[in-house]
Amino acid sequence: KPKAVLFDLDGVIVDTAKHHFQAWKQLANELGFSFTEQDNERLKGVSRMDSLNILLEIGQVTKSQSEKEELAARKNERYVQSISTMDESEILPGVISFLEELNENHIPFALGSASKNAPRILKKIGLYDQFHAIIDGNSIANAKPDPEVFLKGAEALSVNSKDCVVFEDAQSGIEAGKAAGMYVVGVGDSAILKGANDYIQSMEEMSLNRLSK
Numbered sequence: 001k002p003k004a005v006l007f008d009l010d011g012v013i014v015d016t017a018k019h020h021f022q023a024w025k026q027l028a029n030e031l032g033f034s035f036t037e038q039d040n041e042r043l044k045g046v047s048r049m050d051s052l053n054i055l056l057e058i059g060q061v062t063k064s065q066s067e068k069e070e071l072a073a074r075k076n077e078r079y080v081q082s083i084s085t086m087d088e089s090e091i092l093p094g095v096i097s098f099l100e101e102l103n104e105n106h107i108p109f110a111l112g113s114a115s116k117n118a119p120r121i122l123k124k125i126g127l128y129d130q131f132h133a134i135i136d137g138n139s140i141a142n143a144k145p146d147p148e149v150f151l152k153g154a155e156a157l158s159v160n161s162k163d164c165v166v167f168e169d170a171q172s173g174i175e176a177g178k179a180a181g182m183y184v185v186g187v188g189d190s191a192i193l194k195g196a197n198d199y200i201q202s203m204e205e206m207s208l209n210r211l212s213k
């Protein structure tokens, strides 16, 4: 049984990938190139500025640092606009009942997200007060696959890394969890996500019983 659980946000608790995709696609189109859903896979779990750099590389476009800052801000404004109507109905299936099971068993849980918008999103879906700690893009220096985000989560919950379970939908996040010495559950396809300890398609498949085995 784990002593603490660390959750990624986008793709595990809520599906914000579609909103990120629309905002990046619009930016790419304005810059004169196309951006596909497959391209968008490369941006999952990656910080905002690193995502922009990948996008510019795909379009083979070079920009100065100040231009990049303007483009990233423009993308974020649209993203924030598009998530403004988000509510608890967008919480992914199985999340609420698993959080309840953790609460019943007094197992603390924290958020470990690359997103600087994480607190805003958690408030929108009504889960902000549930988390015992929130480690997000505002509180870390090194992005996933660096383990910092999850190590800080374990520290905030006063639990050893090896006693933590991480839920992640991105390759960079799985690597971050493994580098932190944690048990990692990949949320998604094992043919795409490499190196996790276990795989589920959705949180509906998760239970403490499964983790205890």
Ligand code: B16
Pocket (backbone or CB within 6 Å): 008, 009, 010, 011, 020, 043, 044, 045, 046, 047, 048, 051, 076, 112, 113, 114, 115, 116, 117, 118, 137, 170
């Ligand atoms: P923001 P996660 C990540 O969140 C997203 O997967 C990734 O696509 C996004 O670029 C990143 O957050 C930064 O988000 O622009 O809101 O700071 O999956 O680590 O919860």
Ligand code: MG
Pocket (backbone or CB within 6 Å): 008, 009, 010, 011, 012, 044, 045, 168, 169, 170, 173
């Ligand atoms: Mg994610």
